[in-house]
Amino acid sequence: MLVHMLKAKIQGAKVTDAQLEYEGSLTLDKDLIEAAGLLPHERVQVLNLNNGDRSETYLIEGEKGSGVVCLNGPLARRGQVGDRIIVLAYCLLPEEEARRWQPRVVLLDENNRVRAVRGE
Numbered sequence: 210m211l212v213h214m215l216k217a218k219i220q221g222a223k224v225t226d227a228q229l230e231y232e233g234s235l236t237l238d239k240d241l242i243e244a245a246g247l248l249p250h251e252r253v254q255v256l257n258l259n260n261g262d263r264s265e266t267y268l269i270e271g272e273k274g275s276g277v278v279c280l281n282g283p284l285a286r287r288g289q290v291g292d293r294i295i296v297l298a299y300c301l302l303p304e305e306e307a308r309r310w311q312p313r314v315v316l317l318d319e320n321n322r323v324r325a326v327r328g329e
Contacts, residue, residue: 215312216300217245222317224292226279233282235266235296239273244315244323247298254299255284259292276321 219241226236235255242249249270256263264287271277280288288294302310313328 210304211301212304212307213299214302214307214310216298217247217313217315218298219245219296219315220317222278222294222296222321223319224278224280224288224290224294225276225321227285227289228279228281229285231281231285233266233284234269235284236269236271236277236279236281237296238271238275238277238321240323241278241315241317241321242268242270244313244326245296245298246313251298254297255280255287256295256297257288257292258294260288262287278321 222241235253247268250267252265252267254263254265264284266284271279278294311328313326315323316325318324
């Protein structure tokens, strides 16, 4: 049996931009994507701490070191600049492996820089 598990979590990202007239997605600084062990175009869930919204989209790689966290397309209607978000990604694991699994958790500072990384 396969079990859905949390693969990675980016905690405390601050939205820096929102582009309604874009195809859709979440643009993240390449440093954040790499720290979380994620891939461009990977499916993610975005949780907005300011309004309680939970949305699904995919990642687009932003400029490395820029601190960019941009809500694109319809996602731009789900938050605004300054909102705090959590980005989650999931994976499927065999049950025995899932029992030992530890997700990667990336904690950010006020400028969307990696403060700490826990887990795998």
